[in-house]
Amino acid sequence: MTAAAPIAVALDAPNLETAARWASLVTPHVSTLKVGLELYLKYGPDAVASIRGASRIQVFLDLKLHDIPNTVAGAARSVARLKPAYLTVHAQGGADMIKAAVEAVPQTKITAVTVLTSLGEGDLAATGLAGPASDAVRRLAALAVGAGARALVCSPQEVAAVRAEIGTEIDLITPGVRPKGAKADDQTRISTPEEALAAGADLLVIGRPITGAADPGAAAAAIAAGLRHRA
Numbered sequence: 001m002t003a004a005a006p007i008a009v010a011l012d013a014p015n016l017e018t019a020a021r022w023a024s025l026v027t028p029h030v031s032t033l034k035v036g037l038e039l040y041l042k043y044g045p046d047a048v049a050s051i052r053g054a055s056r057i058q059v060f061l062d063l064k065l066h067d068i069p070n071t072v073a074g075a076a077r078s079v080a081r082l083k084p085a086y087l088t089v090h091a092q093g094g095a096d097m098i099k100a101a102v103e104a105v106p107q108t109k110i111t112a113v114t115v116l117t118s119l120g121e122g123d124l125a126a127t128g129l130a131g132p133a134s135d136a137v138r139r140l141a142a143l144a145v146g147a148g149a150r151a152l153v154c155s156p157q158e159v160a161a162v163r164a165e166i167g168t169e170i171d172l173i174t175p176g177v178r179p180k181g182a183k184a185d186d187q188t189r190i191s192t193p194e195e196a197l198a199a200g201a202d203l204l205v206i207g208r209p210i211t212g213a214a215d216p217g218a219a220a221a222a223i224a225a226g227l228r229h230r231a
């Protein structure tokens, strides 16, 4: 049996039946299933239970919490019983907010989202974050790790620079991954799965290139095979 590839499939589905079907098709090929806002806001904890099924696959709860520290700590405690491997917060919420989340759920890796992979340089300037995205990502990564985050989300284009700064202990997770020739959709700072892994990513988040395929299981298997061949 081959080891599951370091891929988190983003199960951004309109209903539980679709998400559970995708989950059962991709589970043999990948290490992680990601539940995000679309599914969690509609179904809550049932979303996690139904995609996990009877398997022991890792769950990545991508709720991108961003509020005052007390509120984020309470929100993190509310999902602790789901035992997600990863729970996201926005690094821009600041060090106290990240620390509050870390202390609230010690068994889960609090994962700080640095700069959304959909944003380009122009978008950043418009939000008042001057300078190249890579500068903001590195600054927010250092802040988040200093506050206790054990994983970071950045684009594959910044992974090598972040890795050089934060060392090997922190998991680097990259959305914005597109197989060669695939549509970028609304993602801006993208790379291929092979490039992301070669740059030092630990876990690649991939949604639509897998879930939008006619056969999501085959699409996941093909990307996983590509990663094995480069290793």
Ligand SMILES: O=c1ccn([C@@H]2O[C@H](COP(=O)(O)O)[C@@H](O)[C@H]2O)c(=O)[nH]1
Binding pocket: 010, 011, 012, 036, 062, 113, 115, 116, 117, 118, 153, 175, 176, 177, 185, 187, 205, 206, 207, 208, 209
């Ligand atoms: O910066 C970020 C943080 C999170 N995401 C999430 O990852 C997936 C990507 O899905 P694709 O279909 O492969 O684009 C999605 O669930 C996002 O919410 C991100 O894209 N960028």
